Amino acid sequence: MTRLPLRHVLLLILAPTAGAVAQNRDTTLTAIRAGRLLDPATGAIARNQIILVRGTKIESVGGNLTIPEGTPVVDLSSQTVLPGLFDAHTHLCMTVKMRRDAANYFYTTLNDPDAARAVDGVINARDVLNAGFTTVRDVGNEGNYACTSVRRAIAQARIPGPTILNAGRIIAPYGGQFELQPDKKEALASPEYYFADTRDELLKAVRENAHYGARVIKLVVDDQRYIYSTDDIRFVIEEARRMGLKVATHVWTKEGAHNAVVAGVASLEHANGISDEDLALAKKNGVVAVFTPFPEWVLRQFRDTAGAKEEYAQEIDRLRAGVRAGVTIAFGTDAIHALPGYDRGKLAIMWVDSYKAAGMTPRAILQAMTVNGARLFGVEKERGAIQPGLAADIISVPGNPADDIGALKQVNFVMKDGRIVKRP
Numbered sequence: 001m002t003r004l005p006l007r008h009v010l011l012l013i014l015a016p017t018a019g020a021v022a023q024n025r026d027t028t029l030t031a032i033r034a035g036r037l038l039d040p041a042t043g044a045i046a047r048n049q050i051i052l053v054r055g056t057k058i059e060s061v062g063g064n065l066t067i068p069e070g071t072p073v074v075d076l077s078s079q080t081v082l083p084g085l086f087d088a089h090t091h092l093c094m095t096v097k098m099r100r101d102a103a104n105y106f107y108t109t110l111n112d113p114d115a116a117r118a119v120d121g122v123i124n125a126r127d128v129l130n131a132g133f134t135t136v137r138d139v140g141n142e143g144n145y146a147c148t149s150v151r152r153a154i155a156q157a158r159i160p161g162p163t164i165l166n167a168g169r170i171i172a173p174y175g176g177q178f179e180l181q182p183d184k185k186e187a188l189a190s191p192e193y194y195f196a197d198t199r200d201e202l203l204k205a206v207r208e209n210a211h212y213g214a215r216v217i218k219l220v221v222d223d224q225r226y227i228y229s230t231d232d233i234r235f236v237i238e239e240a241r242r243m244g245l246k247v248a249t250h251v252w253t254k255e256g257a258h259n260a261v262v263a264g265v266a267s268l269e270h271a272n273g274i275s276d277e278d279l280a281l282a283k284k285n286g287v288v289a290v291f292t293p294f295p296e297w298v299l300r301q302f303r304d305t306a307g308a309k310e311e312y313a314q315e316i317d318r319l320r321a322g323v324r325a326g327v328t329i330a331f332g333t334d335a336i337h338a339l340p341g342y343d344r345g346k347l348a349i350m351w352v353d354s355y356k357a358a359g360m361t362p363r364a365i366l367q368a369m370t371v372n373g374a375r376l377f378g379v380e381k382e383r384g385a386i387q388p389g390l391a392a393d394i395i396s397v398p399g400n401p402a403d404d405i406g407a408l409k410q411v412n413f414v415m416k417d418g419r420i421v422k423r424p
Helices: 006-024 105-111 114-130 146-155 199-211 230-242 254-263 276-285 305-325 344-357 362-369 371-377 405-410
Strands: 029-038 045-054 057-062 073-083 085-090 133-138 163-166 170-172 193-195 217-220 247-251 267-270 288-290 394-397 413-416 419-422
Touching: 045 073, 073 413, 085 114, 085 288, 085 362, 085 371, 114 133, 114 146, 114 344, 114 413, 114 419, 133 344, 133 371, 146 163, 170 199, 193 199, 199 230, 217 230, 230 247, 230 254, 247 254, 254 267, 254 276, 276 288, 276 305, 288 371, 305 344, 344 362, 344 405, 362 371, 362 405, 394 405
Parallel strands: 029 073, 085 133, 133 163, 170 193, 170 217, 217 247, 247 267, 267 288
Antiparallel strands: 029 045, 045 057, 073 394, 394 413, 413 419
16 A cells, blocks of 8 residues: 655645635625725825725725626715724623612622623624724723633624724732722632732733733733832733733823833823823823723713712813823723613713813824724734725714714714625
């Protein structure tokens, strides 16, 4: 019996598989007629453009393109067409039920098992996509890696949803963001947070997150009397960098924000207590600010009137200071509550009102929601603009968000990776 060389055997085994992959590759062509094509990077609007989408990618864009005979055409000639939106601070696998949880996510972590968290992730992912968010960072509070499963199912086109960069378990000093009780210390700890107080624990936390599918590392710098030092944060940044991951830092205090900025993290989350001096340093160090300014009417759902006014004023003030400092801003929401009449997507898009209230121009807000987010996520060569070769993540609205950012509340067409998920 003649024995074939191993390399020939492998070729025989793999050849049918390769052919099947080639046959299954989506090369479907779709044409979009865009009445107004908005480029958030420049603010320019090109009229009467044609976008040709082949499979998952944008093939060509122009005003004089020929649409091949028989090509399906999506008529958005009365619409403003723009890239899909980015939300840099989401929690898809958490939904705070206002009455059951007393509007407090501490109780949500106790009430909902991981299976329920994953179901919430599936529902919220669908709803944010329908609202026009085609790429998001899920920065933790996902139970025991529930969002990894949601992300993978979306990537496999098994369920609808945005491209997700998820953080896995949030790394934090002992206690995380909770006030633990000595006889119930595990109830609010694992798996919501990964407590790490030594270099060995930090190293293990980063590696364990990476192993279980995290695409970004989330670090709570403060929220306890003891906070991570600049050197602690740098240690995490370096370890994450070895795995190709960036570090997002929850900072609520002036001291926490300062340590994160000096360390050179990828992004500051919330930054409610950051000083003007550290905002200037953040610009110098290339640190992106992801403010999460809750609309005041949302704050009133779980704060008393005085508390809602105070928190709203503080968040708008720091966002306004960030605009003055010229720091790069990526749009973030932190929307987690179930409110009557609002699914997660409809709720998240309401955050544009806060960015407007802080004095950001429509163009600046659009950049925060597209190109700035793409660069922060590290996907600017893959998605975030309507250009040949990039992912076909495309939305449209009847109005013009370059004039009125509120027009984004009326997204009526969504294409994600070349698939139409919502039509006018």
